[in-house]
Amino acid sequence: MSRPPTIIDVATRAGVSKSLVSMVLRDDPGVSDARRSAVLAAAAELGYRPNRAAAILAGTRTRTVGVIVDDFRNPWFVPLLDGIRDALAPHGLRLTLADTRANAHLDSSPFDDLVSLRVDGVVLAAEGFPDLVVPADTPVVVAGARADVPGGLDVVASDEAAGGRLAADHLIGLGHRRIVHVTGSGGPAAVRREGTVAQMVASGIEPLVYGDGPTSEQTGYRATVRALHDHPDLTAVFAANDLMAMGAIAAVHEAGLRVPEDVSVVGNDETPLAASPLLRLTTVDPHNDEVGRLAAARLIDRIGSPAPDSAGPIRTLVPPTLVVRSTTGPPRA
Amino acid sequence: MSRPPTIIDVATRAGVSKSLVSMVLRDDPGVSDARRSAVLAAAAELGYRPNRAAAILAGTRTRTVGVIVDDFRNPWFVPLLDGIRDALAPHGLRLTLADTRANAHLDSSPFDDLVSLRVDGVVLAAEGFPDLVVPADTPVVVAGARADVPGGLDVVASDEAAGGRLAADHLIGLGHRRIVHVTGSGGPAAVRREGTVAQMVASGIEPLVYGDGPTSEQTGYRATVRALHDHPDLTAVFAANDLMAMGAIAAVHEAGLRVPEDVSVVGNDETPLAASPLLRLTTVDPHNDEVGRLAAARLIDRIGSPAPDSAGPIRTLVPPTLVVRSTTGPPRA
Structure with missing residues (x-):
């Protein structure tokens, strides 16, 4: 045999189907030990070496x-x-x-x-x-x-800018005009912030943005405390993630206000926390x-x-x- | 040399201390390249092969x-x-x-x-x-x-049984007599439950235990809803972890009750969530x-x-x- 052996040669020699050879080569657990041995023996005898199979057979990869x-x-x-x-x-x-x-x-x-x-x-x-x-x-x-x-x-x-627009549109659609975006460091938060601010500006709303530091619950809490202090008339918070939204809700409660009757809060990420009975958080799902x-x-x-x-x-x-x-x-x- | 070489032989040959040889063999980053080479050369020349060193020298370990x-x-x-x-x-x-x-x-x-x-x-x-x-x-x-x-x-x-006793003692010390332990599946929860129940019994308190399924927020929520239904006079919940405590707090709120004025809630784990401004949860720290x-x-x-x-x-x-x-x-x- 002068040409390099193919997967079909291996299958023929081992007396199995081509797809079974594929399964063995990708380490599929659904193959019996006996058939796996037969395939590997046939592959070794023929010197069969596709790129990936070579790496696997040589043990240089970990799958x-x-x-x-x-x-x-x-x-x-x-x-x-x-x-x-x-x-x-x-x-x-x-x-x-x-x-x-x-x-x-x-x-x-x-x-x-x-x-x-x-x-x-x-x-x-x-x-x-x-x-x-x-x-x-x-x-x-x-x-x-x-x-x-x-x-x-x-x-x-995820299209984070679109997520920011979704959150802003939701709050604007409900009738909110005094909205703060609570944000923090990092790439996703930056893109989200741009989308949110652009949508607020496009809707003729002054973009209020608070928050610096990591996108943590503590940052969300402190930013919302400051925002409520500076703008007692605000009625909605869009937080850059669900943890920050937890912090925002805590700040709203501490100010003696209710969610959502006095202040609406939107999160971002659809984490397992968002659906929890304690939060039941409106949030952007980035999928x-x-x-x-x-x-x-x-x-x-x-x-x-x-x-x-x-x-x-x-x-x-x-x-x-x-x-x-x-x-x-x-x-x- | 008829006996197998020892670490002292390697140190002598390399002209370094025994502890330096140990450092090299455990890949300690604090060794200079020159001394590391000297030690490895001496080890190779002598055929020195302790179990672990052999693996490290052969590159079969990943540190x-x-x-x-x-x-x-x-x-x-x-x-x-x-x-x-x-x-x-x-x-x-x-x-x-x-x-x-x-x-x-x-x-x-x-x-x-x-x-x-x-x-x-x-x-x-x-x-x-x-x-x-x-x-x-x-x-x-x-x-x-x-x-x-x-x-x-x-x-x-962690001594989970002791943690259960701590939580029970705290609530009993505050004057609670109608206490429910909200629990779930798994080894740590089982040990915690035993400690909690034993302490309640020792204090002459009827041990109320609710919850089955994973130790999740949902289980904590559902168990507390049922416990409040069955025992409207209960005044305290000890949940098997902080997530279950979040679920318990949600159930207390939904029943129109306040935490801690109407129902006290204790968690377990001292997760990052426990210290959050939204929860400020009393909890057992298992360290x-x-x-x-x-x-x-x-x-x-x-x-x-x-x-x-x-x-x-x-x-x-x-x-x-x-x-x-x-x-x-x-x-x-």
Whole structure:
């Protein structure tokens, strides 16, 4: 046999179907040990070496995708992980997770850590990687509108500006005219802020923006305390995420006011907290599960491509929706 | 030289101290490249091969500790990770994370996944691993009072029974006599429940226990709704964790009652949520940061030990404390 062996040669020699060979090569757990052994033996005897199979057979890859998130205290990433899992499942790929605080003590980048674990690719759902060096054989897809990540990478993000417009439109549609946007640091919050402010200006409303520091509950609380102090006539708060909205609600309560009778509050992220009986929070759903699914699908494409740089970087925006619950209503008369 | 070479032989040949050889063998970043080379050369020339050093020299280890947590929606694990990081830092060890849902679609155990990433050891902070096979060269330490994990492993846990007693004592000391414990599934909740019920019985109080299903906010909410229906005279709820306490507070509010004027609520875990301005939750602090520190320290001992099984399994209990905030007070008259 002078030509290189194909997957069909392997299947013929092992006495199994071509699709069973594929299953074995992608480490599908639904294959019996006996048939797996037969396929691997046939592949070895024939010297069968497709790109990916070679890596797997040589043990140089782990069939694992690394995911880097920013802060485990904000559960925005929970739906993202669900989506990533959904997309990895049919490919038999596993997932391991790092956060940007994980190994800060070692002055060690979580990205380099994942590379040294020999993951097959990385979903970068965090920022602060201005100097990231992406190895040619470890594709990276950015999830979210991240600042401080290298250019030239595929990005899948929710359309945060559209989310800001949705929230502003919802409040304006209810009749609110004195609206504050409570915001914080980071790329997604910045895009959201631009969309929100633009929509307020377009509707002839003075854009009130408060908040600096991390997009945490404490920042949301302090910003809303200040906003209520400066503008006692405000009737609505759009917070840059659900945790900040929790802080905003606390500030409204402390001022002796009710949500939504006196002040409406909108969050962002549709975290598991938003639907909780204690909050029942009206919030923008960025569809981070879909962001995760598409980011993982893009990554799988890049992993499977023999020439990862043949196609230029692709930017995908997922349209958000609004989930109306109990924290918004018409302004007080 | 007929006997196998020892670490002292390596130190003598390299012209360094024994402790410097140890530092090199554990990849301590505080060693200069020149001295590291000298030690590795001496070790190679002598054929020095302790178990761990062999693995490190052969590059079969990743200097990474894997951590398995149960559910990212409950942030109890955030302080645990902080503590683990503290303990890993001086040893230059990295951390990677998996959760029990991560690869469920592959019918793949997160433990086996971490082993296949060749981590140096695993902190198991989740349950549901009745068939766990612990490889001899990958030590495992269990963090928390987990059910369904193999015997024979080191365990570091908060003294959950003592935590239950603390919560019960706090409420009883305030004068409450009609107290419900809201609980759910899992090992830590079971131990907490036993401690709570025992303390109630010892104080001559009828132990009311509600809740079944996962220890989630929804379970806490539903259990408290039922408890308030069955026992309109109840004045206090001790929930098995902070998320369940959030659910309990929502149920109290929906019944038209106030916290703490009508019903006191105590949580458990001292998650980042507990201190939030919206909750200001009285809660049991299990000191999960300390659990993490001690679990990682134990794991490092096991990783460094040439004969991991020489010492039997060690069980360490961390004493909890109570953090009193704004959700508890004396019962209504």
